[in-house]
Amino acid sequence: MKELWGRKVLKKEIEHIEQAERQSQKLVTMQDVNEKTIQCLRCGQIHNKNTVQLANRHYFCPACIQLGRVDTSHEFYHLPEPNPVKRTVNFAWEGQLTEGQQAVSNDLLESVKKGESRMIWAVTGAGKTEMLFETIHYSLERGFRVGIASPRVDVCLELFPRIQAVFPEEPTILLHGKMEEQYRYNKLVVCTTHQLLRFFQAFDVLIIDEVDAFPFVDNELLQYGVGQAIKQTSSLVYLTATPTKELTKKTAQNKLKTSILPARYHRRVLPVPKLKWCSKWHEKIKKGNSPRTLVTKIRTLVTKNDVLIFCPSISLMEKLKEAVEKHFPEVPLACVHSQDPERLEKVLKMRNKEYRILLTSTILERGVTFDGVSVIVLGANHDVFATSALVQIAGRVDRRKEYTAGEVWFLHDGCTKAMKEAIKQIKKMNTLGIERGLIDEM
Ligand SMILES: [Zn+2]
Structure with a gap:
């Protein structure tokens, strides 16, 4: 009955149910908090009883229903995790830590x-x-x-x-x-x-x-x-x-x-975002135009690196793509967002240098590495760009060992607290890295 060790699952999730019926512990799925409310013991959410009552008078939890419905007519099946026993484990890592x-x-x-x-x-x-x-x-x-x-x-x-x-x-x-x-x-x-x-x-x-x-x-x-x-x-x-x-x-x-x-393994400072005023970016894009500041910035950056442009919304991004294409008809470009069925393909193409410019929603803010990119956050003062998002986005640049002169630009028409905080955090880490001797100053 190893499959129940350290687990808490419903009957329908169990493979060997007869054995489980005989051997496992049964735990209640929900418990009353008071007369009016009840708590789900899988996800911890507390519900008003009258909103979660079923026709058979039992209660269910709507909060974690995507994992299979928990209701009071069922129990969880569980067996305690056995005590640890020492053993030998093959460790095949041959890399070196900094x-x-x-x-x-x-x-x-x-x-x-x-x-x-x-x-x-x-x-x-x-x-x-x-x-x-x-x-x-x-x-x-x-x-x-x-x-x-x-x-x-x-x-x-x-x-x-x-x-x-x-x-x-x-x-x-x-x-x-x-x-x-x-x-x-x-x-x-x-x-x-x-x-x-x-x-x-x-x-x-x-x-x-x-x-x-x-x-x-x-x-x-x-x-x-x-x-x-x-x-x-x-x-x-x-x-x-x-x-x-x-x-x-x-x-x-x-x-x-x-x-x-505070420092990357290649011992260089984190690129600090630079600010550039870009007035009425929202209105301009809505009208189908590309702000001039953006066009100028792309023109300079694209001579050295590929360019990732982060946009605050999908609708703006699609409009902007058409506008940017008019200015750079010879440059292969695309846009990508979370609902895009070709998302993985497009990311791969950008990685393989088949695109030079990729417009993206915040979906690419973390978890991806591209060689030789610069980043522009268009409308960095928009609400979607919280401090953590801006730090992560800036972190897309200069990740590889070879230095590429990648840059980070926040284009905005009104500096926000989040923008200031992101820059402050990045600078603080750089200072700390230098103090600790983990960064080679250039
Ligand atoms: Zn629940």
């Missing part, structure tokens, strides 16, 4: 040995996955169960083969909403944060990558899931390049240990 990465890796290992939580705040392009390997290896050898979760499925898809390559003999499973593979028990799990809702006191070490990314950030349901998925004594590890206010507050109050890696 001095900065090694320090963070050491901190993390110490935290896991003590069973405490830690945030790793590493700048974009710092190489954060490598810093996890030693800790994962140690944890697996101790017999711990290790989870690596991300709010974004593309991050999971990218992480999974890298983790497998480092632990080639370790059975590893990838869990996300669209997979069809049957669940099986493994000590090493890579999954989306939604999948954590199906675990219960399972993980000794749980690493949450991109903790500030949608949909995890400000999502009580997913955060409840994390709390449920870890063992009572465990280490929770947050990985981020742009921590939320809540996390930085915890760090400042000494409630969360934090390691900062």
